[in-house]
Amino acid sequence: MTSAQPTPDNGSPVPKPRPSTIEDVAREAGVSRAAVSKVIRNAYGVSERMRTQVEAAIERLEYRPRVAARAMRGASFTLGFEIPQVGNDFLTMIVDGATEALAATPYQMIIAPLGREQKSDVAINSLADRQVDGIVAIAPRVDPAWLERIAERTPLVMIGRHDRSDRYDTITGDDRSGAEQVMSHLIELGHRRIVHLTIHPSRPEPPWAGQAGDEPHVIRTAVYRERMLALGLEPSVIHTLFDGSEAHEVTRALLDSPEPPTAIFAGNDTLAIGILSAIAEAGLDERDVSVVGYDDVPIARHPLVSLTSVDQDGVTMGREAARLLLERLAGRTTAVQLENAPRLHERRSSARPRRP
Amino acid sequence: MTSAQPTPDNGSPVPKPRPSTIEDVAREAGVSRAAVSKVIRNAYGVSERMRTQVEAAIERLEYRPRVAARAMRGASFTLGFEIPQVGNDFLTMIVDGATEALAATPYQMIIAPLGREQKSDVAINSLADRQVDGIVAIAPRVDPAWLERIAERTPLVMIGRHDRSDRYDTITGDDRSGAEQVMSHLIELGHRRIVHLTIHPSRPEPPWAGQAGDEPHVIRTAVYRERMLALGLEPSVIHTLFDGSEAHEVTRALLDSPEPPTAIFAGNDTLAIGILSAIAEAGLDERDVSVVGYDDVPIARHPLVSLTSVDQDGVTMGREAARLLLERLAGRTTAVQLENAPRLHERRSSARPRRP
DNA sequence: TCCCTCGACTGAATCCTTTCAGCGCCCTCC
DNA sequence: GGAGGGCGCTGAAAGGATTCAGTCGAGGGA
Numbered sequence: 001m002t003s004a005q006p007t008p009d010n011g012s013p014v015p016k017p018r019p020s021t022i023e024d025v026a027r028e029a030g031v032s033r034a035a036v037s038k039v040i041r042n043a044y045g046v047s048e049r050m051r052t053q054v055e056a057a058i059e060r061l062e063y064r065p066r067v068a069a070r071a072m073r074g075a076s077f078t079l080g081f082e083i084p085q086v087g088n089d090f091l092t093m094i095v096d097g098a099t100e101a102l103a104a105t106p107y108q109m110i111i112a113p114l115g116r117e118q119k120s121d122v123a124i125n126s127l128a129d130r131q132v133d134g135i136v137a138i139a140p141r142v143d144p145a146w147l148e149r150i151a152e153r154t155p156l157v158m159i160g161r162h163d164r165s166d167r168y169d170t171i172t173g174d175d176r177s178g179a180e181q182v183m184s185h186l187i188e189l190g191h192r193r194i195v196h197l198t199i200h201p202s203r204p205e206p207p208w209a210g211q212a213g214d215e216p217h218v219i220r221t222a223v224y225r226e227r228m229l230a231l232g233l234e235p236s237v238i239h240t241l242f243d244g245s246e247a248h249e250v251t252r253a254l255l256d257s258p259e260p261p262t263a264i265f266a267g268n269d270t271l272a273i274g275i276l277s278a279i280a281e282a283g284l285d286e287r288d289v290s291v292v293g294y295d296d297v298p299i300a301r302h303p304l305v306s307l308t309s310v311d312q313d314g315v316t317m318g319r320e321a322a323r324l325l326l327e328r329l330a331g332r333t334t335a336v337q338l339e340n341a342p343r344l345h346e347r348r349s350s351a352r353p354r355r356p
Numbered sequence: 357m358t359s360a361q362p363t364p365d366n367g368s369p370v371p372k373p374r375p376s377t378i379e380d381v382a383r384e385a386g387v388s389r390a391a392v393s394k395v396i397r398n399a400y401g402v403s404e405r406m407r408t409q410v411e412a413a414i415e416r417l418e419y420r421p422r423v424a425a426r427a428m429r430g431a432s433f434t435l436g437f438e439i440p441q442v443g444n445d446f447l448t449m450i451v452d453g454a455t456e457a458l459a460a461t462p463y464q465m466i467i468a469p470l471g472r473e474q475k476s477d478v479a480i481n482s483l484a485d486r487q488v489d490g491i492v493a494i495a496p497r498v499d500p501a502w503l504e505r506i507a508e509r510t511p512l513v514m515i516g517r518h519d520r521s522d523r524y525d526t527i528t529g530d531d532r533s534g535a536e537q538v539m540s541h542l543i544e545l546g547h548r549r550i551v552h553l554t555i556h557p558s559r560p561e562p563p564w565a566g567q568a569g570d571e572p573h574v575i576r577t578a579v580y581r582e583r584m585l586a587l588g589l590e591p592s593v594i595h596t597l598f599d600g601s602e603a604h605e606v607t608r609a610l611l612d613s614p615e616p617p618t619a620i621f622a623g624n625d626t627l628a629i630g631i632l633s634a635i636a637e638a639g640l641d642e643r644d645v646s647v648v649g650y651d652d653v654p655i656a657r658h659p660l661v662s663l664t665s666v667d668q669d670g671v672t673m674g675r676e677a678a679r680l681l682l683e684r685l686a687g688r689t690t691a692v693q694l695e696n697a698p699r700l701h702e703r704r705s706s707a708r709p710r711r712p
Numbered sequence: 713t714c715c716c717t718c719g720a721c722t723g724a725a726t727c728c729t730t731t732c733a734g735c736g737c738c739c740t741c742c
Numbered sequence: 743g744g745a746g747g748g749c750g751c752t753g754a755a756a757g758g759a760t761t762c763a764g765t766c767g768a769g770g771g772a
């Protein structure tokens with residue numbers, strides 16, 4: 001990065017123009033503050049004449065309501081999304097779906113991304129502190145009881161985990177079915193040495209004690225184990241970090257081992273992409289090592305990648321999450337659980353093994 | 357998505373527990389509100405004894421300051437990022453860099469994503485309304501004068517565009533140099549029929565009148581034109597939407613044309629990925645049509661993709677953007693311009709043409 | 713001993729919006 | 743013609759933090 005070029009300070013300290021307030025608008029329009037407030041919020045009890053007057057004043061003064069002040073008594077018109085990994089395209093799909101669903105509403109979406117070493121609760125707390133009107137948490141690694149405490153104050157939709165609650169809504173994919181489809185597919189192709197590579201489950205430590213079994217990845221792993229054992233095969237599970245680079249390293253080591261797998265079932269597509277890169281670098285292809293991912297992110301469809309993957313329709317999940325929050329804000333108090341049916345898309349990355 | 361399973365309302369309307377306020381903490385610790393405030397903000401004039409007392413009370417009451425209330429008089433400890441396209445991995449890199457830079461600070465980052473049809477100003481306004489302490493805008497398609505008005509009130513860093521301002525800081529890549537590298541590379545490989553496929557520039561309409569020339573993509577296009585004309589070749593520029601799918605369609609049509617190009621210079625990697633998919637689907641490869649992208653997103657390095665691309669180090673841009681904002685918040689009033697030097701990474705996607 | 717200074721702490725004002733109780737006024741209905 | 747009700751609007755309180763001017767007490771210097 002080239003050295004900075006500071007522009008000379010022109011001496012005159014620019015006086016910050018005070019942005020206009022609802023008070024200014026009221027004075028300008030010759031009405032009370034309360035009246036202006038009603039116009040803004042489209043509330044009941046506003047004559048046509050006053051509406052046009054106030055709107056004109058708002059226009060003239062370029063008035064914009066301060067969200068902070070609104071939040072103190074009313075609503076912030078903001079929905080917060082906790083996103084565990086910004087670069088993950090599955091999460092992007094969720095955001096896309098939600099953006100679309102929110103487009104015609106007065107609600108603005110904000111995203112609190114998780115830092116590399118940050119925990120979910122930091123981001124969720126940060127959203128709650130900002131008094132968002134609703135929160136979407138994606139497979140958060142926190143204690144369900146803690147989540148319920150948050151949900152007591154702020155409508156919350158949790159995407160991914162399979163625990164249920166009366167307090168918050170959940171949206172899940174049927175991870176059992178998805179993983180079954182993957183395993184059936186690989187087994188039918190004739191694979192026997194199948195490795196499962198996935199992310200670390202949340203550690204079973206307080207305050208999040210031993211509930212990891214509800215996490216999507218953990219369920220997929222369980223299905224993998226069952227199916228392997230049912231065939232009298234030895235399961236082999238490897239855990240890595242979220243980011244695909246460790247998956248890449250691990251795969252490279254696997255390929256160098258005396259008896260490398262003929263197939264790898266990846267916990268998600270981000271990992272699968274990392275795995276594919278190691279296989280390609282080694283000069284191998286799908287008939288040496290097949291790979292199946294999970295999420296069906298856009299790049300999986302790309303003909304150069306052509307990754308077999310489980311589609312769980314993240315866009316719909318995001319859209320539904322937004323809808324559920326809006327419903328809650330409109331008054332619903334009962335909890336809702338949605339589950340969608342995943343579907344395996346078979347592509348080039350999975351094939352019959354060259355030698356079983 | 358499977359039908360909803362409403363949990364039965366258990367009748368007892370749960371009384372929302374009132375979260376504790378600074379008042380409660382003050383009472384609990386036997387001090388004044390102002391004292392608690394000072395402890396929280398690490399302000400001057402706090403004895404060791406009082407600090408420990410107050411901190412204990414905060415702990416006991418699980419007190420968390422309300423950002424909305426803080427924002428009304430002080431700071432919101434929030435930095436806002438306007439992101440024009442959530443799925444774009446270059447923008448993800450910027451966010452990653454910024455997240456890292458902010459990790460050790462009390463500042464939390466929030467992202468305002470742009471909807472499909474939304475304009476930059478909506479997202480930027482929305483951040484300003486939320487009284488974030490600073491804003492990062494990425495190649496926003498708004499009038500520079502408008503941006504300066506925002507910057508009068510809130511420190512602002514603009515990434516991408518090449519216009520300068522005394523009011524806000526800018527971070528750019530040297531797009532001229534980057535585009536020169538691309539064109540030199542393609543020409544040296546022997547390409548002559550080179551098409552440039554890029555995104556639509558902002559329309560030269562009020563309130564953003566005819567300043568599109570400062571946009572990174574427009575500069576890259578200008579360089580392309582110059583180099584083609586210098587060789588006596590006819591430039592051919594095609595504009596598409598942000599998203600790679602239209603690039604895919606357009607490329608397919610190009611390949612079917614009587615005299616298809618031997619190389620395509622893509623305005624960014626997202627487009628390049630879309631172009632590559634059309635080429636691969638047509639059963640062609642880099643010796644039929646070479647492709648060069650811009651941004652060097654992570655997937656470009658993937659051996660299955662191996663896209664030649666210009667690296668402008670988005671992670672550093674994000675980190676620097678965060679740093680510049682923190683500097684402003686610490687008191688700097690002069691504007692700073694940073695520019696980094698892009699570097700072309702040659703990969704498999706660009707090769708000598710099979711027949712020139 | 714008295715005055716002054718300085719550090720630690722407090723009380724009250726302030727930020728901007730929503731909400732709620734209440735007040736005229738006009739219309740309708742009996 | 744009076745009661746009642748609905749509509750349109752207002753004034754003031756409330757919400758939770760920061761900030762500023764000031765108070766108090768201890769310690770130092772003359």
